[in-house]
Structures are given as C-alpha cells and as structure tokens.
C-alpha cells in the first residue's frame with residue numbers, strides 16, 4: 001500500500017478524497033493543512049489520516065500532492081525546506097510552472113502538474129497532466145493511475161495548461177445554468193421549472209452529443225429548425241455578442257493564470 005499525501009485540505013482536496021472514496025482506492029490517504037478544524041472535518045468525512053506537522057506529513061509520502069492556492073506555494077515550499085530523498089510530487093496550483101517548482105527543490109523532487117476538476121467528487125472528473133523530464137516512466141504510470149481513479153485523465157504539453165485550465169472548468173456549466181435559469185424566471189417560469197428546463201438544455205443535450213457521436217453542427221441543426229424558435233434564440237444571442245463575451249471571459253482567465261507564474 002502506498003501513501004498519498006495532500007498538502008492543503010481545501011476544496012479540491014475534498015473533491016478528490018470523495019472521488020477516491022467512491023473508487024475504493026487501496027492507497028493510504030493523508031492530509032496536511034494549517035487549519036486543524038479542516039483536518040478534523042476531512043478525517044470525519046472521508047476517514048483519511050491527518051498530520052498537522054508539515055515535515056512529518058511529507059516524510060510519509062510515496063506520492064505528494066501540493067494542493068494549496070498558487071500564492072501559497074512559495075511559502076509552503078519554503079516551510080518544507082530541503083527534501084533529501086527522491087520524491088514524486090504533483091502540483092495542482094493553477095499557472096505555477098514546473099520550472100518554478102523545480103527551482104524550489106532541485107533534483108530529489110520529480111515534479112508533475114495536474115489540473116483536476118471538482119467534478120471528480122462524483123467520479124466524473126477530467127484531469128490534465130504534464131510531466132517534467134525527470135519523472136520516470138513507472139512514476140508517470142503511477143500518476144496516471146491515481147488521477148484516472150476519479151475520471152478521465154489526459155496528458156498535454158505544459159504550454160497548453162493555462163488554456164485548458166480556463167476552458168475545462170465546470171464553473172462554465174454552473175454559470176450558464178445560473179444565467180439561463182435566471183432569464184427563464186424573468187420570462188415567467190417558477191424557479192424549479194426554470195432550473196429543470198435550463199439543466200435539460202445544457203446537460204442532456206451534451207450527454208446526447210457525447211453518446212450519439214454525431215457532429216456538433218449536425219446536432220445543432222437538428223435542434224434548431226431554420227426559421228424556428230431555437231434558431232431565432234441562438235441568432236439573437238450571437239448578435240448580442242455571445243462569442244465576444246465568452247472570448248473576453250477566457251482571455252481574462254488566461255491573464256489571471258499567467259499572473260500566477262510570476
């Protein structure tokens with residue numbers, strides 16, 4: 001049995017622990033966080049081991065997952081100090097490049113980056129992975145296996161990580177659901193019906209597209225009869241700047257991710 005140590009016991013760690021529990025992993029899971037109350041909650045909710053002492057936590061790691069926010073990474077790694085044994089470490093910190101992570105420790109720590117989705121909570125995750133050259137094939141396999149436990153994993157070059165991070169977030173789905181259902185309420189639907197109709201529009205259509213494997217244009221054509229109501233609605237959205245709004249949001253997200261690299 002190997003021990004996976006999480007540094008940071010916040011939102012994404014909690015989602016990953018839930019996904020790992022669903023997958024009935026054999027790994028021993030241990031969490032370190034600076035907030036004892038968070039550690040207690042995670043222990044109660046997921047039955048994980050906890051360790052409030054950073055050095056002791058890291059000493060137990062076969063796989064180390066850095067799950068603090070990007071602006072806390074430097075402070076955490078400084079507090080950790082020198083690591084003297086070979087260690088496979090994975091950073092989840094958005095925008096923080098491998099080069100910066102490697103500079104903190106030098107050779108004994110072999111770094112990867114992962115970008116997991118909070119949807120891993122239900123086993124429907126999607127995780128992008130990227131590895132530094134030093135990561136051995138057997139360790140890459142181990143990292144792949146770990147993140148595949150709660151959904152799909154894929155490897156992409158590090159230069160594409162920020163774009164992936166901005167685009168893959170389930171926040172887009174929630175944001176679209178909140179926006180469409182708010183408008184539906186303004187059009188006179190009660191809240192429950194507005195949410196039901198909007199969730200169907202967004203989620204069931206995309207599930208059908210995934211299952212049918214038809215092309216997106218052909219499914220769009222099937223759903224929006226030329227001259228009909230759906231066509232008038234999407235045309236109106238486009239004319240009002242739908243694509244421009246999405247592009248603007250994505251560019252803002254990218255700028256935010258790039259600021260984390262500094």
Ligand SMILES: NC(=O)c1ccc[n+]([C@@H]2O[C@H](COP(=O)([O-])OP(=O)(O)OC[C@H]3O[C@@H](n4cnc5c(N)ncnc54)[C@H](OP(=O)(O)O)[C@@H]3O)[C@@H](O)[C@H]2O)c1
Nearest residue numbers: 008009010011012033034067068069070072076092093094
């Ligand atoms: N949330 C997501 O959906 C998601 C998805 C993919 C990747 N990520 C990445 O995962 C990382 C964590 O995100 P999150 O949303 O889980 O953040 P979060 O909820 O703020 O969790 C981070 C936890 O780490 C603790 N922490 C910070 N510095 C520490 C230190 N020096 N020693 C010990 N504990 C420390 C924080 O404590 P305090 O509350 O006291 O600061 C907090 O409990 C980020 O880098 C983010 O980019 C997040």
